[in-house]
Amino acid sequence: MEYIFSAGSQALLxxxxxxxxxxSTGQVLPLVRDPATGRFV
Known part of the structure; x- marks a missing residue:
């Protein structure tokens, strides 16, 4: 399942x-993160 984020987050995604x-089981969560820093957005 894909979630819809704010316009800015969608553009960066x-x-x-x-x-x-x-x-770890592959379930998608309603969160996005910066892969370079590991910080959640």
């Missing part, structure tokens, strides 16, 4: 600067 968070 599409550009590959943010990634959607998943659990």
């Amino acid at each position: 599409a550009a590959g600067k943010l990634v959607q968070v998943t659990t």
Whole structure:
């Protein structure tokens, strides 16, 4: 399942600067994070 984020987060997600968070079992969570820093947005 894909979640819809704010316009800014969606743009960064599409550009590959943010990634959607998943659990170890592959379940998608309604969070995005910066892969370079590991910080949640």
